[in-house]
Amino acid sequence: GEEVAQTPKHLVRGEGQKAKLYCAPIKGHSYVFWYQQVLKNEFKFLISFQNENVFDETGMPKERFSAKCLPNSPCSLEIQATKLEDSAVYFCASSQSLPGVVDYEQYFGPGTRLTVT
């Protein structure tokens, strides 16, 4: 597709439950990024992928967060045993990889709002 798709739009979980978010990048884009925007509006980078390979995971909380990008499937971000502090909007973005092209704009999805109660 021509847009980054994220599902669901809104997810409500009780503290301790699992949450799974999905992202379908734009067709042909080989890079996928996950960002967390907390309610104070601050963005935090979580993880990026080049195709199905983890490229940069320096922002991922190691204990409860995991992510995958498998061939022919939407990418996913999973939070085990959610905490109140995980309440945020999670954005996925994708970008292209073209030979000889230096700049790859990141296109953002509409986000998934996770509310942990």
Next chain:
Amino acid sequence: AQTVTQSQPEMSVQEAETVTLSCTYDTSESDYYLFWYKQPPSRQMILVIRQEAYKQQNATENRFSVNFQKAAKSFSLKISDSQLGDAAMYFCAYRSAGGSEKLVFGKGTKLTVNP
């Protein structure tokens, strides 16, 4: 690590007037990109304008222009002829020159446009 600072949590402007949003950044890199994103209440991230660090000429997109001062590490956004639809959060972002690099965001500036 790179950091981006937006020192104005909130700004307001009268419709049809001009407003400037400030952004400074810290980096030891010589090649990078800078962006301004608009986020309306819908939360959709909209790219407003971008600047390549190797270009001396300031980027412009219709009513939006930047003042890029590389030595001062400053990247301000000027919105001319402000419209009600410009009301939103504005985020300044930095990205290293590699195409696979993550965006580093400032904390945002909330812009209100008064009729």
